[in-house]
Amino acid sequence: MRVGYTTIFQGGGDARDDQRVYADELRLCELAEPLGFEMLWGVEHHFTSYTMCPDPVQFLSYMAGRTKNILLGxxxxxxxxxxxxxxAEKVTMLDLMxxxxxxxxxxxxxxRIEFEGLRIPMDESRERFVESAEIVLRALETGVIEADGKYYRIPRRDLRPRPVKSFRDRLYAAAVSPESVRIMADVGAGIxxxxxxxxxEVSADMRKYREQFRELKGAEAPAPMVTGWVCCDKDPVKARDMAQEYIGGYYESVMSHYELGGRHFESTHGxxxxxxxxxxxQNKGSERVVDNFIELQIYGTPEQCYERIVDIRSKVGNDGFNAVCSFSGMSYETAEANMRLFASEVMPRVKELPPVDFAELEVAAS
Structure with missing residues (x-):
């Protein structure tokens, strides 16, 4: 199994702290390749300290110049x-560089705060995503971009520099809801x-995704990748306390940024x-949701963390795991210790895990 490191640049409430967050996160990112991580991932978010990386391609371009072999996602x-x-232009440029x-x-x-700030109707996200994905992916394969769709009308133009390597086997899409999973199968992306x-529930979504992928693409779907929030310590009690403080605190920031208890979803299409x-x-309260999120993540001793990853793999058949080791106000020292222990005592064993046999996975789930 491939193992990656994901950075989220999570800040606090004080804007003066943003520079320190960036300095600390970039130091951790520069450790990823020497520690043996095979992939480095960045995320995109805007307008709040939930995660402060408005342009992951720009961030990864910087890291491309600071690294030699690690994959950049x-x-x-x-x-x-x-x-x-x-x-399409930025993706091509980064890939060439x-x-x-x-x-x-x-x-x-x-x-919602991001859609409104970027002046895009949230109701249109599903259709815009599908239309844009088709345009971008076709351009990356052919070197030519053009469109005459509902949202995007683009005169035929060559991409320069030209793409030189297909993305068909290195294309993924983030998906949580069953609706998004179906869309990602339609565009041919891994999850x-x-x-x-x-x-x-995720396992059931993945079964439906694989079925739809076969139907639409006439081929087997790529194995998914899983991102997990990690709290690893040799003391199980300390690891549990870390999970409560940091993973729980992180999900509280998720609920705040996305307004997960908000009523606007009732009238938002898609x-x-x-x-x-x-x-x-609204009915059960946020505490139960936070506790459930903690239990979905990777915390405990190195052995417990490894067992959690193996259990997840047995359900969803992922061939990659991306660890988030710095979040929710962790000090740099805490995050670095967390990252190093995971890299030295968990990651080597995870890398040895063989590819999942999806036929066996389907039988086990039936």
């Missing part, structure tokens, strides 16, 4: 927020799983799953 570029021409190390991850977005619901989640939070 966007987790994800949110297509409805961008001009497809600029996405990095020597073909870029993994293109894309998504359709969820935060980036950011756990927010029980792994049994976000049916989040309408149901919002109703659950």
């Amino acid at each position: 966007s987790g994800a570029v949110i297509l409805p927020w961008h001009d497809p021409v600029r996405v 990095s020597g073909g190390r870029f993994i293109f991850g894309m998504g359709r977005g969820l935060g 980036l799983i950011n756990p927010q619901k029980d792994w049994e 976000y049916e799953y989040y309408k149901r989640l919002a109703s659950f939070i």
Whole structure:
């Protein structure tokens, strides 16, 4: 299994602290390749300290010049927020500058504050994503970009520099809801799983995704990748306390940024799953949702962390795991110790895990 490191640049409430967050996160990112991580991932978010990386391609371009071999992944570029021409150009540029190390991850977005600030109607995200994905992916394969769609009308133009390497085997899309999973099968992307619901539910979503992928593409779907929030310590009690403080604190920031308990999902087209989640939070309270999120993540001793990853793999069949080791106000020292212990005592064993046999996975789930 491939193992990557994901940085999210999570800040606090004080804007004066943003520079320190960037300095600390970049120091951790520069440790990723020497520690043996095979991939480095950045995310895209805007306008709050939830995660402060408005341009993952720019961040990864910087890291391309600071590294030699590590793969560079966007987790994800949110297509409805961008001009497809600029996405295709930036992706091509980064891939050429990095020597073909870029993994293109894309998504359709969820935060109302971001859609409003970027002046894109949230109701249009599903259609915009599909239309933009088709334009960008076709351009990356052919070197030519053009469109005459509902949202994007682009005269035929060559991409220069030209793409020189296909993205078909390094294309992923972030998906949580069943609606998004179906869309990602339609565009032919592998799934980036950011756990927010029980792994049994995710397993069911992945079965449907593989079925639809076969139907639409006439081929087997690529194995998904899982991102997990990690709290690793040799003392199980300390690791549990870390999980409560940091993973729990992180999910509270998720609920705040995305307004997960908000009633706006009731009238927003394309976000049916989040309408149901919002109703659950309104009725049951946020504490139960936070506790559930903690239990979906990777915390404990190195052995417990390894066992959690193996259990997830047995349910969803992922061939990659991306660790988030710095978040929710961790000091640099705490984050570095967390990252180093995971890298030295968990990651080597995870890398040895063989590819999942999907036929066996389907039988086990039936």
